Amino acid sequence: MTSRVRDGQEMIRQMAPKLLPGRFVFRTISDPDEAARLLPLAQASFREAEGLSLILEARPEDRDAFRQITLEVHSALDGVGLSAAVTSELAAREIPVNLVAANHHDHIFVPEHLAEFACDALLRFSRAAGAGTEKD
Template structure:
């Protein structure tokens, strides 16, 4: 199934869904994935392997982190070449004073926001969808 490209349709269909748990950004020592971790995101950079994973797994694996995030999935099926979705979502969250880290999956976009402000972020994204409909 081809993802949606029309920005208005994307925004009105956001359907933000808060995933359970606390997630953290950590770096795997020497770029080696520790046993027992199942990251939801990995990024290979020259400086090392970044993992976004449940906080409990990071603690069990002895991984250091300093940012605890809530993971929100935008349930709209966005095309990877859609223009403006990340910018619109980031701007709405910025206007609310919320930081965000956005990751595109094949089917959906995922937003990581400060854990203690997750409910506010979901409300902001729902309002963005309502305004766009």
């Protein structure tokens, strides 16, 4: 495993966004039995006052699905700047972002119809951050 990257500019340069297969939906479950049944199927979960929020695989009939882009840089949990830079870059292109920071990587969920555009924008942003550096 590579060491964690803390420097904001270096995290952007190394982010290596990857669009993953699959479609996802966000759901909040307040019924404990249903939560126990769905939790093992969840891509991610978070407890909120309203219930257990889950990111689940979308069904074919789900119209408001999201796609997942994983930033493959091993970002430090105390690193500053990656989340802000990524969300700002996509917001400038009017792409909604739902960001999940996990222990090793950040994961971005964007509307399905904007996923390819979002991933391409992040690739260009990452390359621009590395332009003119000795590490290219």
